Amino acid sequence: MTNEDVKIERVAHMTSFESNNNVLKVDGIQFITLVPKQVVDIPQYGEETSMQFGVRIMNQASIPYHFDLQRFYPEILDPQGQILQMDGGQNATREVEKSDIPLLMPGESLDFLMDAKFNWYNKKCLSVSGNATYGGFWIFWNIMPGRYHIRLKYENQLVKKKMLISPKGWTEIDQFWIGKVITPFENFYLR
Structure with missing residues (x-):
């Protein structure tokens, strides 16, 4: 992604950003894509x-800012560099837990890792899927061996949100970070 692409993805209220190969920094918040394995x-x-x-x-x-971690979604490029189409849906609804909306104080950092599963839809179709927004799911189809690129998209437009928090019930949460980011690509190899 070029710096020009990053500028296009920014929300109008943001005042500063910078990007290098591994780190995207927007208004004092740094985002780094993680692929441990x-x-x-x-x-x-x-x-x-x-x-x-x-x-x-x-x-x-x-x-300090809250981040709604369930708002991160993967974007995957296939071995030919094409964006894979993501499908998804909602198969349940669950309450928000405190760990879904951490408050990061100045100087603090947080690693948020998503679990994904590769499995066979049928004998000719390998898919990768994971959980999404509070009971939803995402899925990519027709995965083949090769080198893939993955990054995460995040967008939040509300400073305050009324959320169904377990076990409190409906609660208003303030100080959410507002913005739209696309993290830098990181590689993974499927063999």
Whole structure:
């Protein structure tokens, strides 16, 4: 992604940003794509293989911010450099937990890792899927061996949110970081 692409993805209220190959910094918040295990084995038919990926968020701003971690979604480029189409849906609804909306104080950082599963939809179609927004799911189809690129998208437009918090019930939460970011790509290999 070029710096020009990063500028296009910014929300109008943001005042500063910078990007290098590994780190995206927007208004004092740094985002780094994480892929702890970069080589993943294709599962045997009828089995599944797990993978984790995510983002490190570092608050270098002067005020604390909440982040709605369930708002991070993966974007994957296939071995030919094409964006894979993501499907998804909602198969349940769950309450928000405190760990879903951490408050990062100035100087603090947080690693948020998503769990993904590679499994066979049928004998000719390998997919990768994971959990999404409070009971939803995402899925990518027709995965083949090769080198992939993954990054995460995040968007939040509300400073305050009324959320169904377990066990409190409906609660208003303030100080959410407002913005739209796309983290830098990181590689993983499927073999």
